[in-house]
Amino acid sequence: MDSHLSDFCYNIVNPLYDTSKPGNSPNLTTKVSDLYNFCIEVSNLNNSYYVLATSSEVANTYSKPVVWIGIYIAVASVLCIIAMGADLLHGFRNKKMWFPSKYFTLNAASITVIAVSMKLPVDLSGSMPNYLDQATKMGSLAFMCTMMANLMPSLASMDNTTLLANVVGLAILVITIVVNIFIEISTCVIDHSSFHLSTSKYNILVNFKILAYIYVVMLLWLLMIMISSAITIPSSKQILEFKYQAAIKRTLQDQDNLTSSMVEKLRQYVRRHWVMAESGSPQFVMASNQLSSTTGFKGVENFDSDQVEAITSVKLVNSWSLPVVALTCIAISLPNISKNTVDILLKNIHESLAYTHLVEEIVNNTCEYENIRKATKAIWHEVEEKCVWLENTIGWLENTIGKGAFRGKKSVEVLECFAKKAEEIVISINKTTNEEVMVNNPKHLILANSMYRVARTILFNYGTDIEMISEKELFVLLSSMIVDILYACFTNLPRVIETKCRESSIEKRESSVKVAAKLFGRTKEILKRLEVLELPSMHPDKMGFIDEWHLHLKQSVA
Incomplete structure (x- = not known):
């Protein structure tokens, strides 16, 4: 309401109200008083409207959030x-x-x-x-x-x-x-x-x-x-755990009485553990087709040699995936190899490394091997996802080795180039890194050292004959070595499957046995092929390590 209205009312009525005398006409005095009271009501109404408007505005402001x-x-x-x-x-x-x-x-x-x-x-x-x-x-x-x-x-x-x-x-x-x-x-x-x-x-x-x-x-x-x-x-978990362990003992006893093949035994093993894990869940009461041949594990024997001089101050161990990645890097960098052939190799190695890393997680589970596994995963990501070896360069070799760098070169020259560049990187890291960091194995050192030893070993094993090997023949040789290493690694798959079935944590058991069942289904054909191979007579605990395989095969030949 406009405040001018009440002011106007007072301006007119006040003079009349002030001049009204007791002797004046009663009607006039009464009317002037009524007008004056009206002005007071207008003023009060105006004030009330102002307060109401202000309150409404404040309420709107506070209600915005x-x-x-x-x-x-x-x-x-x-x-x-x-x-x-x-x-x-x-x-x-x-x-x-x-x-x-x-x-x-x-x-x-x-x-x-x-x-x-x-x-x-x-x-x-x-x-x-x-x-x-x-x-x-x-x-x-x-x-x-x-x-x-x-x-x-x-x-x-x-x-x-x-x-x-x-x-x-x-x-x-x-x-x-x-x-x-x-x-x-x-x-x-x-x-x-x-x-x-x-x-x-x-x-x-x-x-x-x-x-x-x-x-x-x-x-x-x-x-x-x-x-x-x-x-x-x-307490319910303890009861379930007791029943589960009792069932495991019965299963192992029945397993010993089976006379069927390894694959069938493993099938029964996974099936029984799956039933036990499913029914004992706390929430309830949770490569084969790409590997076509193997040479009796010659690749495991020949991927490294004691005749190759060590260039690191600390001895570095090998994992299953490390020489596979190193050999693959050399293979896909060879000139005169079709893109389709390289793509098939990359795809097959990608699928195989998934099982290889799983074996390493279960069998090679110390800190030293964990560092190597992380390094090979990181390098493989560079090789596969970024395609830096094929299209441009690879990070750890800086800007020196790209696929175009090998055009017109012979097989021996490619191997020499890898060996020399890898040796330079290892020596450079040795000079700038203290022994503590060396023990922790930075990824560039890990692959460079493996690359150096793999390339030098191939050059040493074949001697002057390497001059006669074409790029395609070297590609086949490297691929065969990769297959041998992978097959040797996959002999540990039954152990991985059984370990997954025996997950100690009751909260994770159902999901762990489910992983084991899926792994068995995907690797069943690989396991069947392994049954017909003559495995080396090694202690079961040593079969999980590629260095132990290499040493055993070398001693067998000697």
């Missing part, structure tokens, strides 16, 4: 729904009669997201003036009950310490929600208001206060179930 808070809550709720839906699909896909918690699990992150989605029940400062507000708050409580039910199976996949921390965290959140709901009920924020749910046949009257009590009871009931489960899970 509400929209973003709502979006924040909606995003958190959607994340929870997606995770629960993924678990549901995972259960159907794996034909589970229960829904394992693979994606929606109880941990610090999920508790944080759940707390955000429960902003409405937890917030005591928000007003609930109409039916929609109260219905939204009741819907959040129903959503919380649903999430708690879906989180139950994930309790069994935790160790005892993690289980205690996560259950306590969720219990604090649930108790906070329950206390807040009781406060809102006692202060009549959640009142006896009711709303109708009408259908074609029924007309249902829902009372918000009664509904809130029902949800509170459900939350407390689910919380008690969760706490009770958390208390009994450790």
